[in-house]
Amino acid sequence: IWIEWRPRWAPHIRGEYTEREMDPETRLPFEQKYKITCEKCGETWGPTVCTSGFVRNRIALYARQHGHVES
Numbered sequence: 001i002w003i004e005w006r007p008r009w010a011p012h013i014r015g016e017y018t019e020r021e022m023d024p025e026t027r028l029p030f031e032q033k034y035k036i037t038c039e040k041c042g043e044t045w046g047p048t049v050c051t052s053g054f055v056r057n058r059i060a061l062y063a064r065q066h067g068h069v070e071s
Contacts, residue, residue, distance in 0.1 A: 007060045012039040015059030017050075029053035036062050 002016040017034035034055045035046035043066070050058055 005056055005059060007063050010060075010063040013037070013059065013063040013066070014039060015056070015062075017055040017059075020053055020055075034058065038066055 001019060003019060005015045005017070006013055007015075014037045015034060016036075018032050020032055021030045022028065023030055029052070031049045031051050032053065032055050033047050033049055035044065035048070036059055037044045045062060
């Protein structure tokens with residue numbers, strides 16, 4: 001199941017990621033898959049994996065670096 005998330009300041013960036021699950025033994029997150037699409041120019045990135053559990057931060061970083069920021 002993919003969960004959609006968009007940065008408020010860049011709603012044309014659509015990030016999708018799998019649900020975060022924790023390893024009960026280590027209490028660290030399992031890998032999450034995520035993918036990103038810019039709805040202005042059509043550029044896509046991913047799917048790839050995040051091991052930190054901070055997929056929204058990665059999507060926001062992509063939005064900042066990619067450009068097209070709405071004013």
